Amino acid sequence: MKRKPRITQQLERYNQRLLKAYGPQHWWPADSRFEIMIGAILTQNTAWRNVEQAVANLKREGLMTPRALQRVSLKRLAAMVRPSGYFRIKAGRVKAFIRFLMQQYKGDLRRMFSEPAGLLRSKLLSVKGIGPETADSILLYAGGIPIFVIDAYTRRVLSRHRLTTSKVSYDRLQRFFMDHLQPRADLYNEYHALLVKVGKEHCKPTPACQGCPLEVYLYGKKPNI
DNA sequence: GACCAGGCACATC
């Protein structure tokens, strides 16, 4: 059996360390695929606890369905998502996504996710307010499609460990993971969630590396990309 | 009060 490339071994070692330290994260926390997609928009550059309040508002008001969100006024929607910040922007983004979902797939998620993944990704990216991270979160966490999600934590953890440079592009960093790991949705799901976890615990802007499960000897010397 | 949080669009060079 062929020996695995060094980077693959290193990325797998990181995953094993994090899994051992924190256990499965069971992402995405939501009651439905639709709720995951709305949450993906609302959590843009925002702490998840704030999103929880906005999501709770929507559910309490019976708005967590494509039809209901299609009908609700922009003003009322903005009031509902207010706790998640950027509330006027995000209300517009949710509306834009709902328009896309209704026009392209008649609000049917099964129809949406039966599209070829690459085509669906590019269509999602064409919706105003859906960028690479939000699109990939929808594909991976709502669609179960094996695509690696990159976020600010992923960047910070890897660059602090000198696996990558700090300003590597989204697409390159995503390719870095996907070129060296098996294309498995369950693996990508947990790995990304664990990177967020260790980011929250230890890889803050001001490092708190004491007790981090990714110990110092795992640090590389030269960035791979 | 400062800083941060599971981005994105848009203007400008």
Next chain:
DNA sequence: GATGTGCATGGT
């Protein structure tokens, strides 16, 4: 392609 700015709430 890189860099800068506006968008906004809520917790530490």
